[in-house]
Amino acid sequence: MAFETIIVDVEDHVALIKLNRPDALNALNAQLVGELCTALEEADANDKVRCIILTGSDKAFAAGADIKEMSTKSFVEVYGENLFAMVNDRIIAIRKPIIAAVSGYALGGGCELAMLCDFIIASDTAKFGQPEINLGVIAGIGGTQRLTRFVGKSKSMDMNLTGRFMNAEEAERAGLVSRVVPAKKLLEEATSAAQKIAEKSSLTTAAAKEAVNRSYELTLNEGILFERRVFHSMFATEDQKEGMAAFLEKRQAQFRDK
Numbered sequence: 375m376a377f378e379t380i381i382v383d384v385e386d387h388v389a390l391i392k393l394n395r396p397d398a399l400n401a402l403n404a405q406l407v408g409e410l411c412t413a414l415e416e417a418d419a420n421d422k423v424r425c426i427i428l429t430g431s432d433k434a435f436a437a438g439a440d441i442k443e444m445s446t447k448s449f450v451e452v453y454g455e456n457l458f459a460m461v462n463d464r465i466i467a468i469r470k471p472i473i474a475a476v477s478g479y480a481l482g483g484g485c486e487l488a489m490l491c492d493f494i495i496a497s498d499t500a501k502f503g504q505p506e507i508n509l510g511v512i513a514g515i516g517g518t519q520r521l522t523r524f525v526g527k528s529k530s531m532d533m534n535l536t537g538r539f540m541n542a543e544e545a546e547r548a549g550l551v552s553r554v555v556p557a558k559k560l561l562e563e564a565t566s567a568a569q570k571i572a573e574k575s576s577l578t579t580a581a582a583k584e585a586v587n588r589s590y591e592l593t594l595n596e597g598i599l600f601e602r603r604v605f606h607s608m609f610a611t612e613d614q615k616e617g618m619a620a621f622l623e624k625r626q627a628q629f630r631d632k
């Protein structure tokens with residue numbers, strides 16, 4: 375499919391999806407959100423892709439939902455179309471690992487989009503925030519829920535109530551991002567992480583992703599049981615035999631996703 379608001383490139387088993395609405399700091403309008411979900415689903419279904427990177431521009435990962443597009447909508451419209459349910463539901467259904475490579479602004483829906491990815495690598499210029507409060511609304515794609523689980527109640531309240539931005543260093547300290555790198559190295563670092571993931575068995579990376587995500591939904595005991603059962607099920611795969619044999623034989627494992 376031809377896209378207008380995103381650019382997709384697949385190389386060495388990694389799909390790079392770049393948000394591309396430079397005139398509006400990658401504000402998430404209906405077209406961009408639709409194209410992004412389609413591109414993610416295509417990458418998920420593509421056997422050549424083993425990991426996905428989602429990125430924006432140097433200035434903005436995404437400055438949030440498109441305020442112009444939203445501003446005149448009524449309650450009946452947003453409730454009727456269940457605004458933003460689709461983007462949340464389609465992205466959480468992606469089974470391959472997704473890394474958000476964030477430079478510049480990741481605000482509102484932009485911060486929420488980054489949190490929908492599996493982990494965030496940030497450039498030292500990144501700024502995260504949930505400034506919806508300044509627009510007379512609250513976050514609508516997880517900014518009050520995922521952010522609270524990532525950074526705790528106090529900081530999440532601070533972000534959601536004051537609308538202030540958090541820089542990359544604070545975001546790393548708070549546990550929102552996994553690593554911070556100089557802006558020039560952002561894609562290099564994200565690609566290197568993606569290639570490391572791409573070397574693993576895709577059965578195992580999907581299982582690890584599923585198990586970590588369950589930790590947000592289940593009690594600790596239920597989560598531990600789920601993890602153990604998935605761990606047990608790995609012993610039915612050829613990749614478990616290969617991974618352990620390769621370690622014992624002191625060689626690189628050749629996973630076949632079986």
Ligand SMILES: CC(C)(O)CC(=O)SCCNC(=O)CCNC(=O)[C@H](O)C(C)(C)COP(=O)(O)OP(=O)(O)OC[C@H]1O[C@@H](n2cnc3c(N)ncnc32)[C@H](O)[C@@H]1OP(=O)(O)O
Pocket residue numbers: 397398399401402437438439440441442458479481482483484486505506509512513514515517
């Ligand atoms: C998903 C939900 C439910 O959670 C809701 C949301 O996401 S609501 C949106 C939350 N985001 C924001 O409130 C951020 C809005 N943007 C800004 O505050 C500023 O643009 C900035 C701080 C990110 C950058 O400021 P600056 O460098 O001064 O650039 P600007 O001149 O403001 O922006 C350039 C250009 O982009 C347009 N723009 C920026 N953000 C959005 C947006 N979210 N929606 C629509 N358009 C946006 C801005 O209007 C400018 O366009 P022009 O005036 O040049 O046509």
